Amino acid sequence: MKHLPPHLQRRSFLKLGIGAAVVLAVAGGAVALIKPGLVNGRLSPSARLLMARVGQAMLQGTLPADALEQQRAIDAVLQRTDDFTSGLPEHVQAELSQLLGLLATAAGRRGIVGLSASWEDATVAETGAALQSMRASGTELRIQAYQGLHDIVFVPYFSGEESWKTIGYPGPRAV
Amino acid sequence: MTNIIDPIAAGLQRGWKVLGGKHGALPERITCDVAIIGSGAGAGITAELLTKAGLNVVIVEEGQLKSSTDFKQKEPEAYASLYQENAGRKTKDKGITILQGRSVGGTTTVNWTSSFHTPPDTLKFWQDKFGLKDYTTETLAPYFQQAQTRLNISPWATAPNENNELLRRGAAKLGIKAEVIPRNVKGCYNLGSCGMGCPTNAKQSMLVTTIPFALDHGATLLVETRAEKLVIEGGRVTAMQCIAVKPNAAPVESGKIATTIVAKHFVLAGGAINSPALLMRSKAPDPHKRLGTRTFLHPVAITTAVMKDTVAAWTGAPQSIYSDHFLHTQPVDGPIGFKLEVAPLHPVFFGANLPGFGEKQAELFRQYPHANVMLALMRDGFHEQSVGGTVELRDDGSPLLDYPISDYVLDGARRSMLTMAQIQFEAGATMVYPGHELAGGTSTWAATKAAIEALPMKPLLTKIGSAHVMGGCGLGGDDKLGVTRPDGVHWQLENLSIHDGSLFPTSIGANPQLSIYGNVNRLAQGLAKRLSGKDVLLA
Numbered sequence: 001m002k003h004l005p006p007h008l009q010r011r012s013f014l015k016l017g018i019g020a021a022v023v024l025a026v027a028g029g030a031v032a033l034i035k036p037g038l039v040n041g042r043l044s045p046s047a048r049l050l051m052a053r054v055g056q057a058m059l060q061g062t063l064p065a066d067a068l069e070q071q072r073a074i075d076a077v078l079q080r081t082d083d084f085t086s087g088l089p090e091h092v093q094a095e096l097s098q099l100l101g102l103l104a105t106a107a108g109r110r111g112i113v114g115l116s117a118s119w120e121d122a123t124v125a126e127t128g129a130a131l132q133s134m135r136a137s138g139t140e141l142r143i144q145a146y147q148g149l150h151d152i153v154f155v156p157y158f159s160g161e162e163s164w165k166t167i168g169y170p171g172p173r174a175v
Numbered sequence: 176m177t178n179i180i181d182p183i184a185a186g187l188q189r190g191w192k193v194l195g196g197k198h199g200a201l202p203e204r205i206t207c208d209v210a211i212i213g214s215g216a217g218a219g220i221t222a223e224l225l226t227k228a229g230l231n232v233v234i235v236e237e238g239q240l241k242s243s244t245d246f247k248q249k250e251p252e253a254y255a256s257l258y259q260e261n262a263g264r265k266t267k268d269k270g271i272t273i274l275q276g277r278s279v280g281g282t283t284t285v286n287w288t289s290s291f292h293t294p295p296d297t298l299k300f301w302q303d304k305f306g307l308k309d310y311t312t313e314t315l316a317p318y319f320q321q322a323q324t325r326l327n328i329s330p331w332a333t334a335p336n337e338n339n340e341l342l343r344r345g346a347a348k349l350g351i352k353a354e355v356i357p358r359n360v361k362g363c364y365n366l367g368s369c370g371m372g373c374p375t376n377a378k379q380s381m382l383v384t385t386i387p388f389a390l391d392h393g394a395t396l397l398v399e400t401r402a403e404k405l406v407i408e409g410g411r412v413t414a415m416q417c418i419a420v421k422p423n424a425a426p427v428e429s430g431k432i433a434t435t436i437v438a439k440h441f442v443l444a445g446g447a448i449n450s451p452a453l454l455m456r457s458k459a460p461d462p463h464k465r466l467g468t469r470t471f472l473h474p475v476a477i478t479t480a481v482m483k484d485t486v487a488a489w490t491g492a493p494q495s496i497y498s499d500h501f502l503h504t505q506p507v508d509g510p511i512g513f514k515l516e517v518a519p520l521h522p523v524f525f526g527a528n529l530p531g532f533g534e535k536q537a538e539l540f541r542q543y544p545h546a547n548v549m550l551a552l553m554r555d556g557f558h559e560q561s562v563g564g565t566v567e568l569r570d571d572g573s574p575l576l577d578y579p580i581s582d583y584v585l586d587g588a589r590r591s592m593l594t595m596a597q598i599q600f601e602a603g604a605t606m607v608y609p610g611h612e613l614a615g616g617t618s619t620w621a622a623t624k625a626a627i628e629a630l631p632m633k634p635l636l637t638k639i640g641s642a643h644v645m646g647g648c649g650l651g652g653d654d655k656l657g658v659t660r661p662d663g664v665h666w667q668l669e670n671l672s673i674h675d676g677s678l679f680p681t682s683i684g685a686n687p688q689l690s691i692y693g694n695v696n697r698l699a700q701g702l703a704k705r706l707s708g709k710d711v712l713l714a
Contacts, residue, residue, distance in 0.1 A: 057532070057533065058532035058533065058536075059532070059537075060532075060533045060534055060537065061533060061534035061535075061536070061537025061538070062536070062537040062540055080251075083251075084251075084261070087255045087261060087422070087423055088260070088261055088263075088423060089260050089261075089423050089424050089425070089573070090423070090424075090425050090571070091569055091571060091573055092260060092261075092263070128532075128533050131532065132533075135530075135531075135532075135612050136612065136613055140268065140634075140635060143612070143635040143636065144268075144269045144635065147269060147635065148269075150527075150532065151263065151527060153532075154523075154526045154527045154532075155263075155523055155526075155527045157526065158250075158522040158523040158525070158526035158527065159250065159251040159523055163522055163526070164522060166540065166541070167522060167525075167526075167540045167541065167543040167544075168541070168543050168544045169489060169521070169522050169543065169544075172247070172248030172249065172366070172368060173248075173364075173366055173490065175179065175364060175366065175374050175375055
């Protein structure tokens, strides 16, 4: 493990809550390429790209259809993802950081998400199909990873008051 | 905003002794008669009784002091400031998400106000299996009655909202009895926002009842302060080391003890999961390896229905109708029984808890005003295949619950989903979505029944939640059966009492707040008498 960058040499990496042994097996020699997915509790650039793709696929049909408006909506969700993750307990941030870091690598993307195209090139349909395969997977790690992504898309999305109109929530009653 | 008086702001104005966070730095050392860890159901009742007996009390709360002025009925703020781990505390394999409170008032600040007695068959099981001879409905009755009086608990007299009414209507068509839930409210506005902190102070949580009483009677409250370690010498707790924490529970200054509390007696009431964790961090004696084991969750299975008519499940008392048909018509130690209730639905709770994504999910989201989520709270801890979970510590000392979901529990998930779906169709559902990653929506009872019967019931695939955490410092009639003596004192530490939901040797089989109030009321009266010589009553 000597070749690991310092942030990955911590013993906590080996105790990755989402299934360390599988992560290491999947990532194999690519472990050295993993960069933290969260920096100061916020999405790193590679995690941001990944989460933009995942968000587009998961919120398909809920986000505005117009491309420009959709981009704005995704940007707003990512901003709230930052707000959400930066307020999480440190151990949750550490796990998410490892998960997003791993999924941003080619090995993690192929092995865990099941997506061949790069995050940059993946279409909404390809990403959606990969997420669906994680969701229905018999592998604990893939389901855990899917559900982790689901949380950090839907909690931030519905934390935004613009979602209220989409679903027909009138907002709190004044007292 | 109308003229709602914030009792916390008013108390602070009157000169309550509150320290920690923005309320002021902690002194290096504090001496008192009794230090209470936590400020939730068990802590609040204990604090009121001990201060009534004239004892000098210090209450230590890890979360923040928030009150009606802060409660804006908005989920993101509430989840971040009032819940453990931002309302996303998960079991070790991530199979169960746990809603547990974390602010002054503990879970009572954010619960949905359902107030039930400890069921007689639960107490009978404790008597028979855990040697708790004095835990009978009759001996506990006066203590429950006082708690009901003190906290204004009575069956909800207003008409249930449609979300609850449909449970009654659907169940009635199947010959299943459903009844009205008693609630701890006074002058309730029927807003439906209980889970985000009551903005009108109608909910008689510890935040607005016992904690203010204790502060008015000289207690000191430390907030944003975590009880990190008990110092144990010669079978006694001699002191408690506390650290200052940030809103996300991270230490303000790593490794720095913010205050040391020296007390004659300590009362541990940080709630299940947290209370055993403090004892573990403190290396408390545990000769029979009971500590942290038998932690129960009432694992909850769900089905979501789209109803023909508008439900508006966000408005009105969140829980006002329940059915115990599947608890009390069968043996307590047979296949797992379950209590039926419904959940209030606000956008984040609805959007994050429903499995699935994409176009199909978007369709369901648009049906939100018509949605009903039914809950089956499974009664864990009464069967050899239902031993609950075990609390562990992470490297940083924070607790983690390992709760493997057994086939016994998963069998209950399937049976309860079938029941709930049938009730929902009887009540007028047009679609039902079982809480399972592989389930789609189905539009008839026959199709839904076939779908649920075919689903592989496995952890993670089957969506399981929890809002009730119990056990881990269980009561036992002898030291081999539990961590805690029947009088609430730790079996090996003579000046430490445990007064919270972690006492329960099984799950309760009902929303546990009143069980904590009633049982702790008796324990705290006994403790007050032993420490002060005085007889005190809650009401």
